[in-house]
Amino acid sequence: MANQARIVALGGVTAALSLIFLFLGSVVPIAQMIMPAIAGLLLIVIVGEVSSIKWAWVIFAAVSILAALLCPDKGVVIYYIFFFGHYPLLKRSIERFQNRVCQWVLKFLLFNACLTAAYFITVQLFGLPNGVVKYGYLLILVLLNIAFVLYDIAVTRLITVYFLRFRRHLHRR
Numbered sequence: 001m002a003n004q005a006r007i008v009a010l011g012g013v014t015a016a017l018s019l020i021f022l023f024l025g026s027v028v029p030i031a032q033m034i035m036p037a038i039a040g041l042l043l044i045v046i047v048g049e050v051s052s053i054k055w056a057w058v059i060f061a062a063v064s065i066l067a068a069l070l071c072p073d074k075g076v077v078i079y080y081i082f083f084f085g086h087y088p089l090l091k092r093s094i095e096r097f098q099n100r101v102c103q104w105v106l107k108f109l110l111f112n113a114c115l116t117a118a119y120f121i122t123v124q125l126f127g128l129p130n131g132v133v134k135y136g137y138l139l140i141l142v143l144l145n146i147a148f149v150l151y152d153i154a155v156t157r158l159i160t161v162y163f164l165r166f167r168r169h170l171h172r173r
Contacts, residue, residue: 021038
């Protein structure tokens with residue numbers, strides 16, 4: 001029972017921190033991209049401490065719903081829901097494949113599918129003209145894919161640092 005209470009408490013704190021970061025991303029214009037990324041990275045703590053990806057998915061869903069209701073800037077919420085929130089969770093599953101080429105193909109397919117879905121939903125939701133990125137679409141796509149590679153490498157390193165350095169501090173008695 002104590003372990004279950006610990007899991008629920010950790011989930012609640014993680015969800016609250018994620019919402020705070022998403023709200024900050026809504027009110028601080030320069031933080032629109034970084035705050036959803038930080039909120040998504042918090043789910044790594046859940047996966048590492050609870051050893052169950054199910055809890056992390058439940059927290060992702062709860063944060064997504066609450067952020068959609070509470071955050072003033074829905075663009076930040078879209079970034080979180082369509083990529084930054086679930087990518088750290090899916091990354092773990094994708095990297096179970098032994099073949100690195102297969103891993104990267106799956107990662108790029110996931111990223112570009114999420115990017116396309118987010119773009120079309122943003123166009124439909126906010127009524128942006130469909131030709132906003134008509135001429136620079138290919139350039140933007142290439143730049144975002146390069147940024148994705150850097151983000152993936154950063155997430156891998158942050159996961160490693162968490163497990164090698166910070167996790168042991170959470171378990172001191």
